[in-house]
Amino acid sequence: MPIATIAGREVSLNDEGFMTDPAQWTEEIATFLAGQIGIDPLTDEHWKVIRFLRSDYTEQGETATLRRVSTLAGVDTKALYTLFPGKPARKMAYVAGLPKPKGCV
């Protein structure tokens, strides 16, 4: 499992570059990871989503789906596609230092 130093901290990543330990995450790391996928700068709207994902993960133990974010965080799906273009579910999780959502079974 690769280990990288990001924003002055050691973080473990999986093969796809997702962080594997949510506890290692910091806001500086989020800014760096967002830059890696072409999201720069992170606006207030981005942070609203990222903070929701972090707190929801702490409560639920799972990464929220797009529908869950759009229903509970007050940012609709269309906006999520604008904020995190292409594959928002993956990108949001990537920046928030969480596993990509399982999308259930």
Place this chain on the structure above:
Amino acid sequence: MKRLLVLGAGTAGTVVVNKLRPRLDPAEWHITVVDQDACHHYQAGYLFIPFGIYRRRDVERPRRDFIPAGVEMILGQIEEIDPERQRVALAGGRHLDYDYLVIATGTRPVPAQTPGYDGDAVGDSIHQFYTADGAVALYERLKSWEGGRMVVNIMEFPFKCPVAPLEFTFLADWWFREHGRRDKVELVFATPMSEVFTKPVAASHLTGVLEAKEIRVETDLYVERIDADAGALVAYDGRELPYDLLVTVPVNMGAEVVARAGLGDELNHVPVDKGTFLSTRYPNIFALGDAAALPTSKAGSVAHFSVEVFADNFPRYVEGLEMLERFDGHANCFIESGFGKGLLIDFNYDTEPLPGKYPLPGIGPFSLLQETVTNHWGKMMFRWVYWNLLLRGREIPLPAEMSMYGKER
């Protein structure tokens, strides 16, 4: 008298009253079950209706026939659940008080969640087979459809029976070939996921089956709306997927009454402990079957296995004892693949579907993740098993807990 109230007499609700009646002393326990629909539906049979293999009468039976003596069955619509007062209100003003509540109201297709899924196109170029009416309408449509591009799509995850849209697509391929029309039909399978199935080993087997049948796959297609005038699915990322005939799996949601009671998640499914089905909020409420938010498939097999665990635990729980059994997420599904063959998958929370034999290691008779004639017969026999054994809570020689014997890593 203590009162156990079960909401919904579908697969889970029916099995639970059949399993619990003999285990709870009739002198101490009154058991009531409520459902709005006088007919019990064998929903797995809907899949076969569009192709004329089953008719409506094959998948419907009177609900009361499956409710055991000693259980009160009430026909009516559940309008309100009040967890604080431990009371449920039915349409028409009747109230039912309970000591323990089991929510088994399932999950259902909600077309209105998708903008554009309305108007004249519904039943013409837009179809679904997740209700008996929908499946019958699609049967009528397919009889006279001249061909073009058929798109089978999934609107949202999770939905019940995650393999059903794949099976539908496989059967469509077979059916058009049987009717000499396959050359006039382009088949497209579209999903919001990045793979055709959520678990990697099964996804790669199933991708192979799709390729062999010349079915095009469109992944990451998360639909924003249907443009019925243009005949296209419009995705959030801007892609458009034109269709001549759309067969969709609408967004699936739990009962409205669950949402009104504040008991649901974003899709009205009830958050529960995944080992015991106890509500995360109320110590006298459980949710079973599709109504529960569990990280495993929404399927009849899961409803059945989970009720076995619950029925062992419940009599202990009400005595103040620890619940000893924990559900492992066991699911198993036959996947009908056309031409008289089928596949089978068997998995749980931790183990993805793997190849091998089931239920007897090395012998079977069923083969996991392989297309065989025996698997097809397993699926066809299942209707009999459902009506005669499963719903009545009789023993089926399949253990609730998943086993690694017979599986190949």
